[in-house]
Amino acid sequence: MERKAQGYLFTWILIAFLLALPFFGGQYVLYMVIQILILSVFALGFNLLLGYTGLLSFGQAGFFAVGAYASAKVLLVFPSLILGVGAGVLAGALAAAILGVLCVRHTRIYFSMLTLSFGMMIYSLAWKWREVTGGDDGLVGIPRAPMGIPGIFQLDMSPMSHYYYFVVVVCLGAIFLLRRMVQSPFVLILKGIRDSETRASFAGIPVRRYKLLAFIVAGAYAALAGSLLPPLENTVTPPIAHWTHSAEPVMVTLLGGIYSFYGPIVGSFFFYILKDVIVRFTQYWLICFGAIIVFLVLAFRGGLVVFYEERILPWLRGRITKGG
Amino acid sequence: MLDNLVFQGLIGLSLAMYLWLLSAGLTLVFGVAGILNFAHGSLFMLGAYFAFTLYGKWGWAFGPSVLVSLIGVGVVGAVMERVFFRRIYDLDLPYQLILTFGFILIFDDLVKMIWGGVAMIPPMPQWLDGQLVVLGRPFPVYNIFIVGLGVAVALLLWIVLERTWWGRTIRASAHDREMASAIGVDIPRLFTSVFVFAAMLAALGGALGTPVRVVAPGIGTAMIIQAFVITVIGGLGNLKGAFVGALIVGVLTAYGILLFPVFELFIIFVVMALVLMVKPEGLFGR
Numbered sequence: 254m255e256r257k258a259q260g261y262l263f264t265w266i267l268i269a270f271l272l273a274l275p276f277f278g279g280q281y282v283l284y285m286v287i288q289i290l291i292l293s294v295f296a297l298g299f300n301l302l303l304g305y306t307g308l309l310s311f312g313q314a315g316f317f318a319v320g321a322y323a324s325a326k327v328l329l330v331f332p333s334l335i336l337g338v339g340a341g342v343l344a345g346a347l348a349a350a351i352l353g354v355l356c357v358r359h360t361r362i363y364f365s366m367l368t369l370s371f372g373m374m375i376y377s378l379a380w381k382w383r384e385v386t387g388g389d390d391g392l393v394g395i396p397r398a399p400m401g402i403p404g405i406f407q408l409d410m411s412p413m414s415h416y417y418y419f420v421v422v423v424c425l426g427a428i429f430l431l432r433r434m435v436q437s438p439f440v441l442i443l444k445g446i447r448d449s450e451t452r453a454s455f456a457g458i459p460v461r462r463y464k465l466l467a468f469i470v471a472g473a474y475a476a477l478a479g480s481l482l483p484p485l486e487n488t489v490t491p492p493i494a495h496w497t498h499s500a501e502p503v504m505v506t507l508l509g510g511i512y513s514f515y516g517p518i519v520g521s522f523f524f525y526i527l528k529d530v531i532v533r534f535t536q537y538w539l540i541c542f543g544a545i546i547v548f549l550v551l552a553f554r555g556g557l558v559v560f561y562e563e564r565i566l567p568w569l570r571g572r573i574t575k576g577g
Numbered sequence: 578m579l580d581n582l583v584f585q586g587l588i589g590l591s592l593a594m595y596l597w598l599l600s601a602g603l604t605l606v607f608g609v610a611g612i613l614n615f616a617h618g619s620l621f622m623l624g625a626y627f628a629f630t631l632y633g634k635w636g637w638a639f640g641p642s643v644l645v646s647l648i649g650v651g652v653v654g655a656v657m658e659r660v661f662f663r664r665i666y667d668l669d670l671p672y673q674l675i676l677t678f679g680f681i682l683i684f685d686d687l688v689k690m691i692w693g694g695v696a697m698i699p700p701m702p703q704w705l706d707g708q709l710v711v712l713g714r715p716f717p718v719y720n721i722f723i724v725g726l727g728v729a730v731a732l733l734l735w736i737v738l739e740r741t742w743w744g745r746t747i748r749a750s751a752h753d754r755e756m757a758s759a760i761g762v763d764i765p766r767l768f769t770s771v772f773v774f775a776a777m778l779a780a781l782g783g784a785l786g787t788p789v790r791v792v793a794p795g796i797g798t799a800m801i802i803q804a805f806v807i808t809v810i811g812g813l814g815n816l817k818g819a820f821v822g823a824l825i826v827g828v829l830t831a832y833g834i835l836l837f838p839v840f841e842l843f844i845i846f847v848v849m850a851l852v853l854m855v856k857p858e859g860l861f862g863r
Contacts, residue, residue, distance in 0.1 A: 303671060309670055309671045309674070311674075355850075355854055358854075359853070359857060361670060362613065362670060362813070363853060363857045365670065365674070366805065366809050366849070366853055367850060367853045367854070369805065370806070370809075370846045370849040370850040370853065371846075371850060373802065373842075373846045374843055374846045374847065374850070377840070377842035377843040377846065378843060380842070381839045381840065381841075381842065381843065382839065383839075496802060497798060500675070500678050503671065503674070503675055503678075504675060504678070507671065507672070507675055511671070537686040537689065537690055539682040539683075539685065539686045540682065540683050540686035540687060540690070542679075542682055543679040543680065543681070543682030543683035543686070544679070544683060545679075546675060546676065546678070546679035546682070547661060547676055547679040547680070547683070550665065550668070550672050550675060550676040550679070551661065551664055551665070551676070554668070554672060
């Protein structure tokens, strides 16, 4: 019980911090927090598949890109942020529903390979289908459109801090929603499927339907993350659909911890912090990150969350009791 | 028209051979150790850089350059297997894949550090520089040489696996690791030797490409994804499948560039997805 209260307190402090940040943080800090939030949402959706359902998707960047391109396309025609992001999420969910039907029939490495191939199909469309996607130049000049209902009220989004608040609200909302979902029977069933698909199907659970649902949610979250990117950067380019981008949620989820809800968020945070710190010393930050990944897989597979709970927390407690 | 098609066919076949050398090791390691190694493409890249340095920069003869690159990458492979990969054979798939992905990041940056971002093509070795006139059109000798060599490696591999003791232990342990271990196969040593062998095959592909293909930090990731397509088409762990898969992808890419340049990459992944959906164990799977 005390633990839970602590958790709530921590969450509220964090939210208060995020909301207060524009008053003392510069443009760069806001930009970085937006990036962290986008990656967090991307990875949280991915972890619904990996951590909760036991399916390793290597094509999530495809859905990220569907969201990004759809929102960019809409924003170029109708300058309304809500419309753009909404269209992105919808397009991503739709793509995940269609491709998911084909993917969830497989497990383990075959699932990973199939998602990889669909992701790369989306990449090759983004890269080569010049009329629609702009080819390797991508789409440019995407406006950071105002939010609101045209003619009734408008909220200007061009200052970074305004867009920052929009991203914070949308992402926290998405995280809260997923948190509720994880506490529901839906995810209990997913865990059952993860632990034994055969047992789950003997218990009368329509396994594929549930896997498909998880796949659609993950796709929609990837697309949401993607659709927040074009208004930030004003461009979209094909590399966001590439399979190396699909590896990003995998990395940060393993970095944070696969069996903890907040693991992907912790992982995303450290991903950008590490990058920011290492880049100050050397342009070769990926080599350091690669080494960290290798070390983590070999030495600490629980990820940072478990590392904190099992090593750092007891150590802190020990210090406190000793001191008092 | 016909000579164009034949010419593009030769280009496709030689592309297929680079891909075959890469995929052969990928599928061999998967068949024996159960690991799908993302960093296998990085070994291909490393082979290319080693050969580029020896042949292109230091002016060694082409043959010895390739040979020494093989040995160099073999050593790298041995270290990788002994120190790192050995510990992940029993882990879950995500951990295996992401560890090998970590090596891609390491190798890519390492290569940038040492060689910079250069993309240079050294001149063709003299004894392979020439044209062969077929159907009234000149064909580069080098591509014909590559195709011949690729086929020779395939035959050699087949003989090694079917006829030698080492080949038999590989097949035995791929079939049933525990049983092979029970009858006295030294599994850890076998895994190291297979891994080194696979690394050298990849390096051979990379090294042979130096006089004609661009050497750049990104070639590892670009090649490995095609090798994945090939191993999936042929069936994971299936060598014969990898050879046929490489032919399919190589030739399809070459004609794709000619016939439908917009969707050439797309079609390859469609083929991969179709195989996975209809026959996930691959065209040659049991």
